[in-house]
Amino acid sequence: MKKVKIDFDNLKNENPDTITSMERREFLKIGLVVTGVFAGGSLLSAISHIDKVFASSEEMKEKYPYKPHYSMVLRQNNCIDCERCVVACNQTNEVPDYGYRTRILQRDAPDAIGMKREFIPVLCNQCNNPPCVRACPTKATTKDETTGIIMMHYHKCIGCKTCVEACPYNARYFNEEKHAIDKCNFCYDTRLSKGEKLTACAAACPAGVRIFGDLSDPSSEVYRLVHQIEHPVWVLRPEVGAKPNVFYMKF
Amino acid sequence: MNESEEVKKSANASTLVKDMKESFQSSFLRDWYATLVGFLSGSKSFYVLLVLGVLVIYAGTMAGFDAARIGYRHAYGMTREIPWGILISTYVFFVVTSTGLCIVSSIGHVFGVKDFMPIAKRAVFLAIVTITAGFVVIGFEIENPFRMAIYNVISPGLSSNIWWMGTLYGAYMAFMIIEFIFLQLEMHKYATYAGLAGLLSGVAAHSNLGAIFGMLHSREYWYGPYLPVYFIASALMSGCAAIIFFTWLGYKITNEKMDRPMERSLEVISKLCTLMIAIVLFLITWKIITGMVGAAGKVEALKAMLVGPYAFNFWVLEIAVGLVIPFTLFLTSKGKNLNTLFTASAMMMFGIFFMRYDLVLIGQAVPQLHELGVNEYKGLLTYMPSFHEIAIVILGMALTITTFILGEKVFQGHKSEIH
Numbered sequence: 001m002k003k004v005k006i007d008f009d010n011l012k013n014e015n016p017d018t019i020t021s022m023e024r025r026e027f028l029k030i031g032l033v034v035t036g037v038f039a040g041g042s043l044l045s046a047i048s049h050i051d052k053v054f055a056s057s058e059e060m061k062e063k064y065p066y067k068p069h070y071s072m073v074l075r076q077n078n079c080i081d082c083e084r085c086v087v088a089c090n091q092t093n094e095v096p097d098y099g100y101r102t103r104i105l106q107r108d109a110p111d112a113i114g115m116k117r118e119f120i121p122v123l124c125n126q127c128n129n130p131p132c133v134r135a136c137p138t139k140a141t142t143k144d145e146t147t148g149i150i151m152m153h154y155h156k157c158i159g160c161k162t163c164v165e166a167c168p169y170n171a172r173y174f175n176e177e178k179h180a181i182d183k184c185n186f187c188y189d190t191r192l193s194k195g196e197k198l199t200a201c202a203a204a205c206p207a208g209v210r211i212f213g214d215l216s217d218p219s220s221e222v223y224r225l226v227h228q229i230e231h232p233v234w235v236l237r238p239e240v241g242a243k244p245n246v247f248y249m250k251f
Numbered sequence: 252m253n254e255s256e257e258v259k260k261s262a263n264a265s266t267l268v269k270d271m272k273e274s275f276q277s278s279f280l281r282d283w284y285a286t287l288v289g290f291l292s293g294s295k296s297f298y299v300l301l302v303l304g305v306l307v308i309y310a311g312t313m314a315g316f317d318a319a320r321i322g323y324r325h326a327y328g329m330t331r332e333i334p335w336g337i338l339i340s341t342y343v344f345f346v347v348t349s350t351g352l353c354i355v356s357s358i359g360h361v362f363g364v365k366d367f368m369p370i371a372k373r374a375v376f377l378a379i380v381t382i383t384a385g386f387v388v389i390g391f392e393i394e395n396p397f398r399m400a401i402y403n404v405i406s407p408g409l410s411s412n413i414w415w416m417g418t419l420y421g422a423y424m425a426f427m428i429i430e431f432i433f434l435q436l437e438m439h440k441y442a443t444y445a446g447l448a449g450l451l452s453g454v455a456a457h458s459n460l461g462a463i464f465g466m467l468h469s470r471e472y473w474y475g476p477y478l479p480v481y482f483i484a485s486a487l488m489s490g491c492a493a494i495i496f497f498t499w500l501g502y503k504i505t506n507e508k509m510d511r512p513m514e515r516s517l518e519v520i521s522k523l524c525t526l527m528i529a530i531v532l533f534l535i536t537w538k539i540i541t542g543m544v545g546a547a548g549k550v551e552a553l554k555a556m557l558v559g560p561y562a563f564n565f566w567v568l569e570i571a572v573g574l575v576i577p578f579t580l581f582l583t584s585k586g587k588n589l590n591t592l593f594t595a596s597a598m599m600m601f602g603i604f605f606m607r608y609d610l611v612l613i614g615q616a617v618p619q620l621h622e623l624g625v626n627e628y629k630g631l632l633t634y635m636p637s638f639h640e641i642a643i644v645i646l647g648m649a650l651t652i653t654t655f656i657l658g659e660k661v662f663q664g665h666k667s668e669i670h
Binding site: 162164236240 | 322323324331332334335393394395396398399402403406407408410411412413414417463466467468469470546615618619620622623624625626627628
């Protein structure tokens with residue numbers, strides 16, 4: 001049998017650097033379609049054609065009913081798991097050692113090409129359709145009508161823990177010191193209400209992972225990132241239908 | 252409202268007061284005097300049981316207060332990922348039994364089916380006892396029960412199933428107590444109204460309990476209209492088992508022989524119980540079959556139940572001990588052999604306890620973010636009841652059994668004439 005000789009030295013290099021920008025663009029479009037579908041109608045419309053998203057300012061108000069509509073974009077691939085965000089959060093919001101408002105998850109991909117591990121920061125998604133708020137028997141947790149932040153009113157919390165069950169993102173825990181459920185509120189009481197523009201985690205991040213801002217403001221970075229079409233944007237567990245305001249991307 | 256209606260209404264009210272007065276003076280007071288004498292001359296073993304029961308209740312209550320003192324986070328086995336443990340499942344167990352007893356009693360007392368009348372008084376009494384036990388258990392589970400009393404009223408979350416369940420169960424308990432008082436006074440017309448109100452609020456409350464789980468849309472194993480429906484079917488099944496179990500025991504305690512109508516009643520209830528087991532088995536079967544083609548979270552939870560860490564609980568305790576063997580025993584005894592009926596109902600009570608436990612725990616076994624595939628949420632979450640939790644479960648059981656024994660003596664075997 002004749003042996004096929006392969007000229008390894010002169011084979012065309014297939015690493016990502018040699019892909020043309022046209023090929024790259026085509027590939028990203030596929031990703032865009034897939035993630036758009038999975039992210040649900042609202043995001044799909046946001047990333048399809050920016051000009052067509054809002055025909056009028058009225059329509060924009062409907063889409064982003066809060067002003068400022070606080071939101072966070074997590075540029076996931078920039079995260080190096082330094083945990084400065086977690087430390088800053090714990091200090092700012094007096095989070096006890098047995099709990100957390102935000103944390104960084106690790107995903108190992110031993111078969112992946114290149115990087116073998118990625119980090120996924122998680123926090124309360126400040127959902128537009130929050131399962132926790134619906135489940136609370138005493139309105140101890142509500143969606144703030146101005147900012148859209150899911151707030152806790154500690155003195156009303158009976159500690160039934162139904163909101164902990166209801167949250168699709170495991171963002172809630174029982175805080176012994178407060179005798180109530182505690183959760184991320186985008187540092188509303190500790191920073192935003194005092195004039196700060198960023199949450200403690202966003203301010204502490206050295207890698208530009210946590211982009212925080214007003215999604216209803218077209219000049220904000222979160223708006224720009226969520227509405228661009230070159231890089232896929234997604235949310236966690238879209239199938240639940242909670243309509244999160246925390247977005248993820250690798251860019 | 253016109254004048255004649257008003258007059259009629261006030262006349263009705265005065266008749267009610269008059270009726271109550273008369274009943275109280277004649278039957279009630281006389282009965283109570285006889286009861287007091289009977290109680291004081293009760294047998295030795297009765298007092299031993301009573302004292303033992305009270306001691307266990309005392310120990311359980313102390314364990315509960317101790318847990319509150321050191322903090323539930325330290326005392327209980329619950330975690331951030333599994334915030335509901337054996338205390339919630341025991342609460343579910345008690346309130347399912349209570350609702351079931353209420354439904355079974357209503358068949359006789361509200362809807363007038365003669366064969367169900369002999370058990371009705373005992374069933375109403377036990378419905379009150381079991382809901383109380385349920386409230387005691389959940390009282391030690393909820394972190395701030397006192398805040399609940401205040402903010403349930405002044406800040407009601409009307410979209411919350413917990414709110415509806417709590418409120419409706421509160422009303423249910425009140426109606427059942429009123430019904431029981433009317434039954435003691437032999438005022439069956441008013442007892443029927445109270446019974447109907449109790450039945451309606453009980454069924455509404457109980458389906459809301461199912462909906463607490465069924466409306467958590469991030470929990471695939473629970474989510475859907477199945478649980479509210481299943482809870483009602485399961486309640487009737489549990490109620491039948493409980494009344495057979497306690498009636499048999501009641502006759503053992505008072506050492507009396509059952510009369511014919513009571514035997515007939517248990518026979519009919521065992522047949523209803525057989526039917527309800529079949530319905531529940533049917534529901535479970537379709538829950539599994541539909542779930543196996545569902546979302547990943549649901550499939551993983553079902554695997555945990557069928558072949559995973561909950562397989563023994565499911566196949567042996569739930570299916571074999573709780574359903575299939577009692578089903579066979581009921582069928583073979585044809586409802587005639589009282590001892591077989593008791594054995595079957597006791598097995599059911601045991602199995603149903605684990606049915607509730609599995610329902611609550613399996614629903615939380617799959618981590619919320621398992622689909623991310625992160626290291627933190629690989630595999631199933633585990634939970635182990637702590638000493639304090641088990642002590643409170645025993646407290647609930649002891650409370651039920653002790654009050655039941657006391658009730659048998661005080662209310663003289665819950666005898667009732669057939670009207």
